[in-house]
Amino acid sequence: PDAITRVGHTLSDKAEAVIRTQIVSGERLPGSRLNEVEIAAELDVSRGPVREAMQRLARDGLVRIESHRGAFVRSLDAGEVRALFEVRASLECQAAALAAERAGADEVTTLRALLANSRGVVEGDVVPHYPERLDLHELIVRCSRNVALTRYLQLVNQELKLVRARSGFLAARAPQALDEHERVVEAIAVRDPDAAAAAMTIHMESALHSTLGLLHDTPENDR
Known part of the structure; x- marks a missing residue:
C-alpha cells in the first residue's frame, strides 16, 4: 500500500484504516502474521501508531494478539x-x-x-x-x-x-x-x-x- 499521508486524522487512525481494509478485502488472509516492523515501513510511520492500530483491531475481533508471538489476522472456526x-x-x-x-x-x-x-x-x-x-x-x-x-x-x-x-x-x-x-x-x-x-x-x-x-x-x- 501507499505510505499514508500525514494530514487529517491521527497516524494510528490511518494505520488502522489501511490494515482493516487489507483484512476485510482478503488481502491479508486469516491466520497470517501481521509484522509490526514491516507494516510500519510500508506505511512510512513509526511502530507506535501501528501497535495502537493492532490493539484497536483486536478489540473489534479482526486481529489476535499473542504474547511473545505477535499479531495475527484472526481465524474463525x-x-x-x-x-x-x-x-x-x-x-x-x-x-x-x-x-x-x-x-x-x-x-x-x-x-x-x-x-x-x-x-x-x-x-x-x-x-x-x-x-x-x-x-x-x-x-x-x-x-x-x-x-x-x-x-x-x-x-x-x-x-x-x-x-x-x-x-x-x-x-x-x-x-x-x-x-x-x-x-x-x-x-x-x-x-x-x-x-x-x-x-x-x-x-x-x-x-x-x-x-x-x-x-x-x-x-x-x-x-
Whole structure:
C-alpha cells in the first residue's frame, strides 16, 4: 500500500484504516502474521501508531494478539462462523420483513436498480463474481428504519468479513446469490413481510454454506 499521508486524522487512525481494509478485502488472509516492523515501513510511520492500530483491531475481533508471538489476522472456526450466522440470519430476516412494511417507493426502485446493474455485471463476466460494492443488504437494513438492528448487524458482519471477503468471487455463488437477492427484493416490493423473511432465510442458509466452504482455504496460524 501507499505510505499514508500525514494530514487529517491521527497516524494510528490511518494505520488502522489501511490494515482493516487489507483484512476485510482478503488481502491479508486469516491466520497470517501481521509484522509490526514491516507494516510500519510500508506505511512510512513509526511502530507506535501501528501497535495502537493492532490493539484497536483486536478489540473489534479482526486481529489476535499473542504474547511473545505477535499479531495475527484472526481465524474463525466453523463453530464461530455458524454462531455468527445464527445472529446475522435473525437480524437480516427481521430487517427484510420490516423493509417490506416500511420501505419507500423510491427505495424499492433503488433496490431493483442495484439488482439490474449487478445482473449485467455478473452475466457479462467470463468468471462471474458478485459486484464488490453492491450495498443491497445495507439498503435493506436501512429500509427497516431500525437503528438498533443496524448497529448490531454491523458488529456481526465486521467479524464475518474475516471469511466472507472472497465468497462473492466464487463463480458458482455469484449468480445464485443474485437470484436469492432478487426474491428478497420482490417480496419487499409487493409488501409481503413473511415472504421477504423466508427468502432471506434461504439466502442466509446458502451464504453460510458458501462461507464454510472457504474455511479450508486459509493458512494455518503458524502454531
